[in-house]
Amino acid sequence: MSTSAHLHTTRSTLTPRPPFDFAKTLGFLHGFGPTGSEQVIANDSLTKAVTLNGRAIAFELRNAGTIEEPLLAYMLYSDQPLSAVEHAAIADRLRFFLSLDDDLQPFYQIGRADPSFAPIIERLYGLHQAKFLTPFEIACWAILGQRQPWRVAHHTKLALVERWGTSITLPSGIYRAFPEPQQLARVDSSDLMSVVRNERKVEYLRAVIQFFNEVDEQFLRSGDYDEVATQIRSVRGIGEWSSYFILVRGLGRMERVSTIDQELSKAAAKIYNDGQTLAPEEMKKLLDRYGTSQGYWALYLRAPAL
Numbered sequence: 662m663s664t665s666a667h668l669h670t671t672r673s674t675l676t677p678r679p680p681f682d683f684a685k686t687l688g689f690l691h692g693f694g695p696t697g698s699e700q701v702i703a704n705d706s707l708t709k710a711v712t713l714n715g716r717a718i719a720f721e722l723r724n725a726g727t728i729e730e731p732l733l734a735y736m737l738y739s740d741q742p743l744s745a746v747e748h749a750a751i752a753d754r755l756r757f758f759l760s761l762d763d764d765l766q767p768f769y770q771i772g773r774a775d776p777s778f779a780p781i782i783e784r785l786y787g788l789h790q791a792k793f794l795t796p797f798e799i800a801c802w803a804i805l806g807q808r809q810p811w812r813v814a815h816h817t818k819l820a821l822v823e824r825w826g827t828s829i830t831l832p833s834g835i836y837r838a839f840p841e842p843q844q845l846a847r848v849d850s851s852d853l854m855s856v857v858r859n860e861r862k863v864e865y866l867r868a869v870i871q872f873f874n875e876v877d878e879q880f881l882r883s884g885d886y887d888e889v890a891t892q893i894r895s896v897r898g899i900g901e902w903s904s905y906f907i908l909v910r911g912l913g914r915m916e917r918v919s920t921i922d923q924e925l926s927k928a929a930a931k932i933y934n935d936g937q938t939l940a941p942e943e944m945k946k947l948l949d950r951y952g953t954s955q956g957y958w959a960l961y962l963r964a965p966a967l
Contacts, residue, residue, distance in 0.1 A: 668831070671737040671748055674725065677761035681731035682787030683724040686759060690791050692965045694811055695802055698819070701833060710829055710836035711754060711794050716740060717827035717838045718751055722759075728787045733761075738831055757882070760789040760913055768954035772961075775950070777933050781961050790960055792910055796881060797873040798839040799911035800896075803903040804865045805857070820856050842873040865898025872896045886916050915956025920944065928962040 683705070691702050700709035710719040719738040726732030737743060737751055756762060772782045793799035801821075806814040825844055828837045845866075853863045881889050889912070894904045905919035918925065929947060930939050951958040
């Protein structure tokens with residue numbers, strides 16, 4: 662564990678693509694249970710940790726701009742000075758985590774022409790998707806969350822992080838970060854079993870660990886959608902719903918959403934049909950309308966009141 666006595670700090674800024682409302686990002690993260698208790702959220706700041714090359718790096722993000730001229734200031738905390746390459750890797754991770762480069766305008770153009778949906782855009786204007794910090798973390802979460810309440814899965818995730826993750830101590834407290842795939846690749850199945858307590862999920866985690874230990878994340882982020890989706894679905898334990906979950910919430914692939922997502926169907930029914938179930942052909946029309954922005958359509962439909 663790194664302590665606060667001899668921390669090294671690095672400061673810089675990030676410029677999101679406008680519109681960007683950091684307050685809505687914080688509101689979204691505040692209500693997102695799977696990462697609850699893993700960060701500190703204040704009125705205009707977020708403090709969290711990520712693992713880089715086997716050690717924890719904490720980051721504090723603060724709003725320094727406006728919705729139309731956005732700017733985020735950040736401070737990095739590390740036990741050793743960061744090289745230029747490490748600093749760039751963290752900056753890239755932060756940009757990706759908060760989807761700072763996403764262009765919302767094509768989505769807004771479609772949504773504002775949709776009378777049922779236009780009020781949602783006005784309410785959530787400037788909300789960019791906040792992902793899981795890494796696609797590896799969300800893939801492990803997808804396995805842990807299968808067929809059990811998310812609070813139980815979250816407890817298991819925290820136990821896994823405490824045992825094999827990394828941590829760093831700031832004056833404000835201890836921040837723990839999810840391990841990298843190469844760290845978990847060294848863990849025996851029997852040790853994983855002592856935390857996960859489910860033989861099948863241990864097998865699935867092993868498959869996820871191997872996949873992310875070998876795959877190029879940049880390919881997953883920007884490679885051909887169908888090829889990426891096929892590779893993810895080939896991982897043992899990753900079914901249709903889990904693959905879309907990873908593609909959207911872990912990789913920012915907003916081109917498509919799952920047609921078997923019951924919560925999305927309920928959210929759409931509430932907005933478009935007074936809560937009455939939409940026929941499959943009606944859902945298809947809605948998804949076709951939003952095209953490659955359907956991931957953002959789904960995100961805004963399901964977002965809490967921010």
